[in-house]
Every structure is written in structure tokens, then in C-alpha cells.
Amino acid sequence: MNCTRMRQVLDAWIDGELDAATSTEIDRHLAECPACLALKGERGALRRELRANAPRFEAPPALRAAILARIEQTTLPAPAPARHRQWLQTAAFASIAAAVGLVAGLWIERPLPDDSLREHLVASHVASLTDPQRLITVVSTNQHVVKPWLQGKIDFAPVVRDLSADGYTLLGARLDHVGDRQTVAIVYRKRNHVINLFAWRAADYTAEALALQSARGFGMATWADSGLRYAAISDIERTDLEQFARLMQP
Ligand SMILES: [Zn+2]
Structure with a gap:
């Protein structure tokens, strides 16, 4: 982790979007880089400021209900359980695909x-x-x-x-x-x-x-x-x- 990289990922990190390994790298960098630590402080202050003072609008109950209904409608059905024969067919196709891949050379997985x-x-x-x-x-x-x-x-x-x-x-x-x-x-x-x-x-x-x-x-x-x-x-x-x-x- 260096300062440039830090600046690229800081916001995602503050929003809790990064994986544990990257977060550890960030913690380590912050412990030894006063500049990035200061930047983190600024972003934190901005975040608090926005939360406290920016206008917020609640969605009316009717809109909320309509969105939830739409989500319900578009939820995909659960896939049917694969049967043994289908599995065998899939395996056969996979071997053919692998063989074709070998012949094609470049397309080996x-x-x-x-x-x-x-x-x-x-x-x-x-x-x-x-x-x-x-x-x-x-x-x-x-x-x-x-x-x-x-x-x-x-x-x-x-x-x-x-x-x-x-x-x-x-x-x-x-x-x-x-x-x-x-x-x-x-x-x-x-x-x-x-x-x-x-x-x-x-x-x-x-x-x-x-x-x-x-x-x-x-x-x-x-x-x-x-x-x-x-x-x-x-x-x-x-x-x-x-x-x-x-x-x-x-
Ligand atoms: Zn830094």
C-alpha cells in the first residue's frame, strides 16, 4: 500500500466495501503515514457533516411498497435440482470442451x-x-x-x-x-x-x-x-x- 493507492481506495474503505486483507494493509499504512491519516480524518469529518446537516428525504410508504412489490415480482425462481443424468451429460460436454480446448491450444482453461x-x-x-x-x-x-x-x-x-x-x-x-x-x-x-x-x-x-x-x-x-x-x-x-x-x- 502506498499513498497513491491509498487515495484510490480510501472512500471505499470508509464505506466498508473492502476485503479484510486490504483493510489490514490500509491500517498498517495509516499507522506510519501522517499525510494519509490526516486525509482519513478529513473524509471522516465530511461524512459526519453530511450526515448531520445534509437534507434527507424519506420515501413515502406507497413508493416503498411499490418498490418492494417489484422486487418480489422479479425474483428469479430457484434452479431445479440437477439430476444424475444431467450431471453425466454436463461432464461429457466438459470433457469434449476440454479436448477441443487442448486442440485449440490457446483455449485451455x-x-x-x-x-x-x-x-x-x-x-x-x-x-x-x-x-x-x-x-x-x-x-x-x-x-x-x-x-x-x-x-x-x-x-x-x-x-x-x-x-x-x-x-x-x-x-x-x-x-x-x-x-x-x-x-x-x-x-x-x-x-x-x-x-x-x-x-x-x-x-x-x-x-x-x-x-x-x-x-x-x-x-x-x-x-x-x-x-x-x-x-x-x-x-x-x-x-x-x-x-x-x-x-x-x-
Ligand atoms: Zn500515505
């Missing part, structure tokens, strides 16, 4: 060092698809607009390429958090499919070769370059995702 990171990336991809406002904060098909917009907000510079000649349209970008990591998602479109290209700092990854895998049915391509890790996630054809990832390589 190769988990990221951090499995929960992969989960977070998929969750963020899915969330971005369900909410168009969340998908893109800066809307632009021009990498000379997207890159400077990012530079004002993060302390790293991910690759933003114009791949329109290859059929990948740049839609824009947004800031995102994956776990406690500050990430950027650069958003592309191929036909009707969205590609979220996540990038984040990982000082211990100077370079990592392209790896392809699947996660919850989505294709995921990962690589690292110059201390940045990248993960491209989409439901496009695997060959397209691989092509996209290769085009993004240095």
Missing part, C-alpha cells in the same frame, strides 16, 4: 492468478451491459478524445487504439473499480457485441503473453505490458476476441 479478480471483471462487464449509462462515461469514437480524458483522471496510460478498419468501433471509456483496483474500461463494439477492455496497474507484471479463457460463458483475453494488465471481455466469437486482443498488443 488458464485461471488468472487471482480468481476473484476474474469474477469481478465479469461482474463489471455484465453490470455495464445492463445499464447503458454505466457503460460509457466519455462517449467518443476518437482515441484522441478518449486518451486525454483518461489522463486527467488516472495515473496510468492504457493503450487506446483506433481499430475501426478491422471492424471494432471505439465507443468510449469509463472509470471502474475491480475489487479495490482502480481500473479503466475502454469500450469497443463489434457488430452488436460490446467489448470491455479493462486496464489497471500491476507493477509486478512487466510483460505477460496473451492468454484466452472463458469465464461464465464470456470470452476473456488477458495480457500485460509495461506494468499494466489488460483483460478484454465479450461474447463475440473467440476468433474475433483473439484478433481484437492481438490488434491491441504493442
Whole structure:
């Protein structure tokens, strides 16, 4: 934990959103860094001030009841218990899939060092698809607009390429958090499919070769370059995702 990282995660930590390991790192850093401790004090004071003096509005009972009713309606039914035969079929399909993966070479299931990171990336991809406002904060098909917009907000510079000649349209970008990591998602479109290209700092990854895998049915391509890790996630054809990832390589 250093001061830059501390500033990125402080608010999430104050809101109790971080895991225990990161919280321990934060406690340790605060014990030895007066600057960050002071910042924490300021945020705490602001929080108390807002709680005490900012106007609050209670939802009327009718609105509350209507929202609860809607939630009730949209609750998914519990999945039917899997039967033995279904399990066998699934196992058979899995072996076929594994064999195909071996033949394809690149598609061998190769988990990221951090499995929960992969989960977070998929969750963020899915969330971005369900909410168009969340998908893109800066809307632009021009990498000379997207890159400077990012530079004002993060302390790293991910690759933003114009791949329109290859059929990948740049839609824009947004800031995102994956776990406690500050990430950027650069958003592309191929036909009707969205590609979220996540990038984040990982000082211990100077370079990592392209790896392809699947996660919850989505294709995921990962690589690292110059201390940045990248993960491209989409439901496009695997060959397209691989092509996209290769085009993004240095
Ligand atoms: Zn500090």
C-alpha cells in the first residue's frame, strides 16, 4: 500500500466495501503515514457533516411498497435440482470442451492468478451491459478524445487504439473499480457485441503473453505490458476476441 493507492481506495474503505486483507494493509499504512491519516480524518469529518446537516428525504410508504412489490415480482425462481443424468451429460460436454480446448491450444482453461479478480471483471462487464449509462462515461469514437480524458483522471496510460478498419468501433471509456483496483474500461463494439477492455496497474507484471479463457460463458483475453494488465471481455466469437486482443498488443 502506498499513498497513491491509498487515495484510490480510501472512500471505499470508509464505506466498508473492502476485503479484510486490504483493510489490514490500509491500517498498517495509516499507522506510519501522517499525510494519509490526516486525509482519513478529513473524509471522516465530511461524512459526519453530511450526515448531520445534509437534507434527507424519506420515501413515502406507497413508493416503498411499490418498490418492494417489484422486487418480489422479479425474483428469479430457484434452479431445479440437477439430476444424475444431467450431471453425466454436463461432464461429457466438459470433457469434449476440454479436448477441443487442448486442440485449440490457446483455449485451455488458464485461471488468472487471482480468481476473484476474474469474477469481478465479469461482474463489471455484465453490470455495464445492463445499464447503458454505466457503460460509457466519455462517449467518443476518437482515441484522441478518449486518451486525454483518461489522463486527467488516472495515473496510468492504457493503450487506446483506433481499430475501426478491422471492424471494432471505439465507443468510449469509463472509470471502474475491480475489487479495490482502480481500473479503466475502454469500450469497443463489434457488430452488436460490446467489448470491455479493462486496464489497471500491476507493477509486478512487466510483460505477460496473451492468454484466452472463458469465464461464465464470456470470452476473456488477458495480457500485460509495461506494468499494466489488460483483460478484454465479450461474447463475440473467440476468433474475433483473439484478433481484437492481438490488434491491441504493442
Ligand atoms: Zn500515505
